[in-house]
Amino acid sequence: MSVKRKKRNGSMTKQHVILIGLMGTGKTTVGQELHKRIAYPWVDTDQALESKWGFSIARYFAQYGEEAFRKEETTILKAILDGPPSIITTGGGIVLRQENCEWMRQKGWVIHLTAHPEVLIQRLSHDQSRPLLLGNVADKIWQLIKERKGKYDFADITIDTSKQTIDGVIQEIIREWQKFKR
Ligand code: S3P
Numbered sequence: 001m002s003v004k005r006k007k008r009n010g011s012m013t014k015q016h017v018i019l020i021g022l023m024g025t026g027k028t029t030v031g032q033e034l035h036k037r038i039a040y041p042w043v044d045t046d047q048a049l050e051s052k053w054g055f056s057i058a059r060y061f062a063q064y065g066e067e068a069f070r071k072e073e074t075t076i077l078k079a080i081l082d083g084p085p086s087i088i089t090t091g092g093g094i095v096l097r098q099e100n101c102e103w104m105r106q107k108g109w110v111i112h113l114t115a116h117p118e119v120l121i122q123r124l125s126h127d128q129s130r131p132l133l134l135g136n137v138a139d140k141i142w143q144l145i146k147e148r149k150g151k152y153d154f155a156d157i158t159i160d161t162s163k164q165t166i167d168g169v170i171q172e173i174i175r176e177w178q179k180f181k182r
Pocket of ligand 1: 021022024046091094130131144
């Protein structure tokens with residue numbers, strides 16, 4: 001089992017459970033399952049934006065571009081962080097803005113999900129919904145890995161999802177969460 005943990009005590013302000021990580025690391029699937037196991041509502045930043053706009057992320061990127069998307073992403077993240085304690089799953093690029101990272105760190109217990117590049121490529125090779133993967137998926141993933149190196153390092157724990165079942169990942173998270181809350 002591969003879990004890296006930072007020593008930090010449980011804090012009243014860190015009230016959310018937040019999942020960050022590159023596309024394809026399993027944030028949404030894990031968030032959904034975690035929601036069934038701990039009594040917190042589940043909110044996804046991408047889904048919240050799509051419901052607000054009434055159309056997809058892909059369409060938003062095509063119409064308004066990435067910079068506008070990042071602004072919207074920051075606004076929705078802030079609103080969610082100001083809400084009740086929740087499991088929050090985020091878009092892979094949420095870490096691109098330093099302010100987002102600072103708020104997430106202050107207001108949540110942050111879990112970074114990772115996976116080996118080959119696993120990401122396999123999981124995402126037929127994906128049509130992610131605008132940043134248009135073209136050669138393998139090349140795009142390698143590029144994102146390079147560009148985002150170190151950006152997720154502020155997380156409280158890091159879990160590699162490459163070789164584990166969802167249930168294994170959930171059990172690990174719950175074990176770590178209980179330690180953090182102590
Ligand atoms: C993005 C990841 C996507 C989505 C958008 C941009 C990124 O979310 O927010 O396509 O920049 O990594 P997922 O990580 O849930 O796929």
